[in-house]
Amino acid sequence: xxxxxxxxxxxxxxxxxxxxxxxVSLAVEKGEIYGVIGYSGAGKSTLLRLVxxxxxxxxxxxxxxxxxxxxxxxxxxxxxxxxxxxxxxxFNLFNSRTVFGNVAYPLKLGGYPKHQLKQRVxxxxxxxxxxDKADQYPEQLSGGQKQRVGIARALAxxxxxxICDEATSALDPETTNEILKLLKKVxxxxxxxxxxxxxxxxxxxxxxxxxxxMEQGRVIEEGNVFDLFANPQKQTTQNFIGSVxxxxxxxxxxxxxxxxxxxxxxxxxxxxxxxxxxxxxRATKKYDVDFNIIYGSINELQGKLFGSLIVEFTxxxxxxxxxxxxxxxxxxxxxxxxxxx
Amino acid sequence: MKVDWSTFxxxxxxxxxxxxxxxxxxxxxxxxxxxxxGLLLFVTRKGNIxxxxxxxxxxxxxxxxxxxxxxxxxxxxISPVTRFVIGTTIGTWAAVxxxxxxxxxxxxxxxxxNLVSIDPGIIEAAKAMGANWFQIVFGVLVLEALxxxxxxxxxxxxxxxxxxxxxxxxxxxxxxxxxxxxxxxxFDSSVMxxxxxxxxxxxxxxxxxxxxxxRKFLRR
Numbered sequence: 001x002x003x004x005x006x007x008x009x010x011x012x013x014x015x016x017x018x019x020x021x022x023x024v025s026l027a028v029e030k031g032e033i034y035g036v037i038g039y040s041g042a043g044k045s046t047l048l049r050l051v052x053x054x055x056x057x058x059x060x061x062x063x064x065x066x067x068x069x070x071x072x073x074x075x076x077x078x079x080x081x082x083x084x085x086x087x088x089x090x091f092n093l094f095n096s097r098t099v100f101g102n103v104a105y106p107l108k109l110g111g112y113p114k115h116q117l118k119q120r121v122x123x124x125x126x127x128x129x130x131x132d133k134a135d136q137y138p139e140q141l142s143g144g145q146k147q148r149v150g151i152a153r154a155l156a157x158x159x160x161x162x163i164c165d166e167a168t169s170a171l172d173p174e175t176t177n178e179i180l181k182l183l184k185k186v187x188x189x190x191x192x193x194x195x196x197x198x199x200x201x202x203x204x205x206x207x208x209x210x211x212x213x214m215e216q217g218r219v220i221e222e223g224n225v226f227d228l229f230a231n232p233q234k235q236t237t238q239n240f241i242g243s244v245x246x247x248x249x250x251x252x253x254x255x256x257x258x259x260x261x262x263x264x265x266x267x268x269x270x271x272x273x274x275x276x277x278x279x280x281x282r283a284t285k286k287y288d289v290d291f292n293i294i295y296g297s298i299n300e301l302q303g304k305l306f307g308s309l310i311v312e313f314t315x316x317x318x319x320x321x322x323x324x325x326x327x328x329x330x331x332x333x334x335x336x337x338x339x340x341x
Numbered sequence: 342m343k344v345d346w347s348t349f350x351x352x353x354x355x356x357x358x359x360x361x362x363x364x365x366x367x368x369x370x371x372x373x374x375x376x377x378x379g380l381l382l383f384v385t386r387k388g389n390i391x392x393x394x395x396x397x398x399x400x401x402x403x404x405x406x407x408x409x410x411x412x413x414x415x416x417x418x419i420s421p422v423t424r425f426v427i428g429t430t431i432g433t434w435a436a437v438x439x440x441x442x443x444x445x446x447x448x449x450x451x452x453x454x455n456l457v458s459i460d461p462g463i464i465e466a467a468k469a470m471g472a473n474w475f476q477i478v479f480g481v482l483v484l485e486a487l488x489x490x491x492x493x494x495x496x497x498x499x500x501x502x503x504x505x506x507x508x509x510x511x512x513x514x515x516x517x518x519x520x521x522x523x524x525x526x527x528f529d530s531s532v533m534x535x536x537x538x539x540x541x542x543x544x545x546x547x548x549x550x551x552x553x554x555x556r557k558f559l560r561r
Contacts, residue, residue: 052469081471092466096484096558105480106470157470 001065001193002028002051002161008059008217009046020046021057022217028210030160033187033194035204035225037240038214044197047214048163051195052084053077065160082110085154085192089166091146093138099125099149100134106156124152128182144175151182155190162186164196168203180206201244205229205301213237226302230271245308249295254336257294263314266324269332270298270307280311283326289315310336349532352519357539359433360515363505364543366437368498371444378404378445379452380478386457390464390474404446413507415439436513440504444497451493455486488559495551499544506540516540 009021021043028034038044049055050062053069062069069080093102103121112120125131128148138146147167154162164183168176184207187194198204204211204225212222213236221228221237229245232238242248249257257265268280284291291311298307313320327333378400384390385397407415416439420430423438459482467481483490509517516536524533 054465054468078471078473081469084469086466086469088462088466090460090462092460092462094463094466094481094485096487105467109470109472109476109480153470 001030002026002034002195003063004047004050004060005063006060007047007050007057007062009043009050009055010058019217021050024060024214024217024219026212026219026222028193028195030193031187031191032209033183033196033207035208035211036195036197036214036219037199037201037204037211038197039199039236042214043217044214045165048165048195048197051161051163052081052086082106082157083159083161085157085159085162087147087150087154087162087164087167089169091138091143091150091170093146093149093153095138098135098137099130099141102138102149103152103156106153110157112157120156121152124156127155128152142175143171144178147171147175147179148182151179151186155186155192158190160193162192162194164194164198166198167196169198169200176200176202177206183207201240204240205244205299209302213240224302226304226306229301229306230269245297245299249310249336253295257310261292261294261312263290263292263312264320265294265336266311266313267296267334267336268309268311268327270305270309271332279327279330283323284313286326287315287319287322289313289319289323349523352523353535353539356514356516356519356536357543359513360502360505360509360517360540360543363433363436363440363508363513363515364498364501367440367444367501367505368494370437370441371448371497372494374441374445375448376452376483378449379456380482382449382453383456383482384474384478386453390477400449404450407443407446408450412439412443412504413510415443416508416511431512433514436505436508436511436515440501440508443504444501447500448494448497451497452486452490455489455493456482458489459485488555488557491551491555491558495548495555498547498551502540502543502547 004024004026007021007024008019011018011020024047026034036044036047046055050057051064051069057070064080064084067080069077072080094105097105100121103124104117107117107120122131122134125134128151130145130148130152133141133145133149138149141149150167162183167183168179171179180203183194183196186192187207196203196208208225210223211225211228212219213228213234214220215234215236220234221232228237229241232241280291283289291313294310294312296307296309298305298309300306313323324333382397382400382404385393385400387394387397410418416436419439419442423435424430427435427438429435463481463485464477467477472480505513505515506517506520509515509519510521512518516539520533520536523529524536
């Protein structure tokens, strides 16, 4: 659907180049939600703009529906852009047009038949839940409503692809979730491929199928969201996961725990649905070891359970080692020594 | 020397009409040229949709040369050109010509300033929807800037009322001419007072209308 082949983008003068994107190769498959995460300045926003050629790559090729976008004429490019909807962090609605006018604008550009226009716009507004706001101006709407208008406008020309530039970054957590749900609905009901960029791991965890982590213009890690959560390789990736997983103890809390709890502390990482089996209680019962869950969380990730717990075992060392051996076969297991572990 | 109001009244009316003609004709002509020049200035700006350094530099230079010249001096300096284009340097139409030139460049700058202040994200959104530069300029930019643009035009209308009074002193007719010949040169302060009051009323009406109309379009 969208394919980046060794893509690079350099800004600025030749003697002082700024390399925003470097040697990126990615493939976004049809019908999936693909997320690119990175801190600000990582190059993800530039990468996104290469897809509809708001920025022109300086190296490599970008294929959209098997066509190299860098080689098409400007007229073809305008047609291609109607096949790619785009939404923005700051919504970028036309302030001088009503909600109806905003959604109708791309249709008018595409020469949509006039007598069907009203019906189409109403249908889109119903889809995003704003049918009663058609005659209002953007200034009268809340942030979440503005983004809904942005989504309706992006979907007006029935695109195959929706690209989202930090679409929820200007919204509060509750509104963020509403917009994410709406994006999921767009993906499922219209089978639209979504490529989004974000700096919030929450967004990736909530709706993405696959993810790429970007740093300094490069993709440093890429893959299925569950796998990335389960087995992050790079420090940056671990930091992003830590921001939503909430599984690292603060040094202060750990010190207190070690003082108050006489047993040994272990971290158990659940993956791949094992969390549904009572392995912990089974193993500890077998060797007569007391356990106490102190800290951690188990979340749903792409329909599977995924989590990380800190557990205290109280018993003599020999028994604890038996439990460790048994559990080690099915879950990741390590002793908590400092706050990083 | 006391003015005879029975003959002066119609003169006053006629002069007010001349002033209004000068201002309105200049406004229409210069809005058209100013809008074109302003849009040209904006789109040829660095990093913009039709970036062109040479056109931008020439336009920019012209505006910066014409704007600081005091209008009354410009009026006199350009009179050979006025004679060539209009056929005379005296009368209402001879005043409209220099006024329109200056106003066009001022409006060009006002248009450019208002377009620059539009969020570039909005232009990006229109581009991403497949709009060409013509559609972006007339379907998005002009519409988005309309509210502040009307306020800018109001400001210029008020300046034009001022200009027209000046044009009057060099034979342009209108209230300025009246105030000079009947008021200043004949030492009749009552004529001065009346023309001043009429000018103030005209300015008030212009500002009121401008505010009213722009409010309809201001959306942020």
